[in-house]
Amino acid sequence: MIFEFTTLAGLVIIHPERLQDHRGFFARTFCEREFLNHGLATRFPQCNISFNAKRGTLRGIHYQREPEPEIKIVRCTRGGIYDVAVDLRRHSDSYLKTFSIELTKDNCLSLYIPAGFAHGFQTLVDNSEVFYQMGEFYNPNLAAGVRWSDPTFDISWPIPEPVISDRDRSFPDFESQKEWLFS
Numbered sequence: 001m002i003f004e005f006t007t008l009a010g011l012v013i014i015h016p017e018r019l020q021d022h023r024g025f026f027a028r029t030f031c032e033r034e035f036l037n038h039g040l041a042t043r044f045p046q047c048n049i050s051f052n053a054k055r056g057t058l059r060g061i062h063y064q065r066e067p068e069p070e071i072k073i074v075r076c077t078r079g080g081i082y083d084v085a086v087d088l089r090r091h092s093d094s095y096l097k098t099f100s101i102e103l104t105k106d107n108c109l110s111l112y113i114p115a116g117f118a119h120g121f122q123t124l125v126d127n128s129e130v131f132y133q134m135g136e137f138y139n140p141n142l143a144a145g146v147r148w149s150d151p152t153f154d155i156s157w158p159i160p161e162p163v164i165s166d167r168d169r170s171f172p173d174f175e176s177q178k179e180w181l182f183s
Contacts, residue, residue, distance in 0.1 A: 001028055003038045008087050008094040010114035012040065013101065014073070018108075029075060029110055030133070040112055041071045044133040052079075052123045052130070058148055058162035060120015061086060061171070065142040066182060069115035071135030079128025080104035081121040082158050086146070089116035089182045096174075098153050103130075116182040118146055120168075122157050145171040 002015040016027030032042045050059060061084065064070040074083060083103045087094045102124070103109050113119050121130065145168065148157070152174040 012112040014110040046134040056159035063118040073133040075110040076103040080124040
């Protein structure tokens with residue numbers, strides 16, 4: 001694996017190193033030893049799959065509040081997504097900055113998202129599937145989000161009219177909740 005550290009502290013793109021032959025390829029997507037060597041978390045007690053039938057489906061922008069903030073490793077296993085991470089850590093040099101990347105079944109990239117970030121994605125094609133490794137158990141009492149179109153973050157989603165849940169559509173803007181975000 002190749003670990004590409006982004007301009008947002010702790011946010012890492014993970015490139016698989018493919019061993020290819022006439023049958024296809026083999027690649028590791030997780031190795032505890034390599035993650036430790038790069039200063040990344042290795043405990044992932046929960047894994048999730050998100051299947052999205054329609055192009056333009058938008059999920060997010062989600063995070064889990066303290067004291068159980070989530071670390072995520074996100075990978076698209078079918079189709080393609082426009083993946084977005086937002087740094088909500090008040091004392092971070094990249095506070096309120098966003099990072100976006102296309103994750104597809106063909107590029108096999110993963111995005112390591114540290115605790116204190118919010119996360120969302122929009123599907124680029126029908127029938128897209130996303131696989132998450134989660135660093136904490138989901139806690140519905142700590143689940144939160146910011147509005148996908150919040151002007152604070154100025155995210156340019158690729159498909160202007162998203163398919164979105166009522167819950168995600170109704171998340172409040174950042175300004176109304178910033179006092180209790182991550183330290």
